[in-house]
Amino acid sequence: MRNISDTLARLAALRAAAPGAGSEAIPSVLDTLEGFGTNPGALLAKYHVPAGLGPQAPLVVVLHGCTQNAAGYDHGSGWSALADRAGFAVLFPEQKRANNPNLCFNWFMPEDTKRGGGEACSISEMIGAMLLEHDLDPARVYITGLSAGGAMTAVMLATYPELFAGGAIIAGLPFGSARSMPEALDRMRGHGGPDGKALAALVREASGHDGPWPTVSIWHGTADHTVAPANMDLIAAQWHGLHGTGAAPHGVEKTGNHTRSIWRGGAGGVAIERHEIAGMGHGTPIDPNGPDGLGHAMPHMLDIGVSSTALIARSWGIADTGLAQTAGRLLRMIVPAAAAPVAAEPQGTMQRAGGVQKIIEDALRTAGLMR
Template sequence: MRISETLAKLAANRLPIQPATRAPNRLTPLTGFGSNPGALAAWRHVPATLAPGAPLVVVLHGCTQTAAGYDTGTGWSTLADRAGFAVLFPEQSRSNNMNLCFNWFESLDVVRSGGEAESIAQIVAAMIAEHGLDRDRVYVTGLSAGGAMTTVMLATYPEMFAGGAIIGGLPYGGAPGVSAALGRMAGREDRGTAALIDSVARVAGTPAGRIPTVSIWHGGADPTVAVANADHLAAQWRGVHGAGAVPAAVEHGKGWEHQRWTRDGRVVVETWRIAAMGHGVPIDPAGPDRLGAVGPYMLDAGIDSTAAIARSWGIVPATVTKAEPAKTATRPTPRTPPPRPPVAAGVQKVIEDAMRAAGLMK
């Protein structure tokens, strides 16, 4: 790729380096969870009436976000109080990534030992032990870089998770470094389905009967992570599960399509595509579940992904959860486009500044 093309793509994908989003914090810190090779922090929410052997949901925020901000936007801790499960939020630091992105494109951070994936696994193990949670009902979800890291955790620690939900994310493997990461984000996938499947198989042997189920959510108008990545993800995990290419069921609603693939009568892979939605988490704060709040990357799409994901995992009833009184949802203030890097600063500095702003360089 020519340097001019690389710069243009970096500029198109760059995110403003900004202070962490301030949000009400319902979370408490979790410390002392191991060697922490990835140097991550951890936050949790434990309902006051949590029963022994309750499920655990691990939530991975996107770029420029914090654990508390992501929880406020998605409503995971609110749903946990209603349904009686624990929530865990690993959190990135600016010393690891200037835009608070999990480093899904760094080869040392996406394997079983020595980086961020191992830190997340240590955090999960400590949370389970401290609160007596059910090891067979641990789930993971995340947005964007957090969605890509969700895929990493499902691939590298399949024995740890019963299921995962990837929102605006990417397949596992094959993106070492900036150029490859940008290509994957743009939807280019030159490895083929067999190589995608092999990327997962080579990382960790999956115990018999312990392949996580996968739920894939993507906006059809996503300008940051191309929607083609949802198809690549579905192909990767259908292959891992040994499911066929033809979905067992297809449903359509107002602006969305839901496909499900089964194996031995059980849904193992599903995709939700929201036609007009951009890059973010689909929420419905004025809907029947009344979860979350509109804001940056929290998009009022008329469908509540938090509630739908929790129901697909069987950790909340299939019926609508009891919601608190309705609150008026506010629309996000339009964001000012980030400034372009100064051309006069020199080519090398421009490249480095853009890579850092895109979360693709430490």
């Protein structure tokens, strides 16, 4: 067991490295959700519903990291901006300092990570209120988060799996890997904890769920010194057992420093994605100057030319009618009909300089869809 001085030193290091310093001052488009339930975890709830959103739209739940708030993470990631373009609602649970001085979700505390209690229950109540008040589609609820928010995403997928069609865990940790602050700090460093089979059993025991499991997208940088990249593999191992896949991926594609591995479930669709970003530190990968123009670079919102927000939304099928199709329509307008057809490229393979890509980018700027 770690002694108290070692634990305090690790906490100080975590505080110094935590994402989102100064996010309290960022202007926000988010509204406050009031009276959403018993709220045993004493959380706040922020949300954004695009003007004119039709009935039965999807809902994305977004969990910020330590020292961040909802407005800061929204500004950095661009989720509300994408919601306006693609037509879905966004819910941002928000931590309070009274619960955690560093504004971390308490993903390692047993009372906050069980079905029917604590922060996990509060988040489930927010989701229920959003579905009812805004006539959203209960079959298309998704969740994502960074760091402690990523670990809390894993908690929600385990304790309330029936609520979610899919989840995306960014620089997070597997559910059930820690049950105290000292254990949490060790797991963040990649030390100790249950193995993959035991981790899968913890998820099964968390809810008694007997239906289909949510899909899982896992994102991590290889140079993350806050949450060790070993946790990426542990999360994948936890969900291999649940989705009945083997350890070897069914496909791997690499674009620059971004490697995506996929595992297909019993129905043939992608059940698990693993996104490894070579050389990236602790944070959410964004691409504010790319084709989607989402997010803003700030502490632990990392401009590395990969928009996790856009790619996650597209993997869930909730942004397919956004900029990707707009770009195709603009391209067909600009390229003469007699020109050779342009083959669709996989996610992330387009290069920014020259040729067809420059035509698309110029057209998007002209249309006001890209800076």
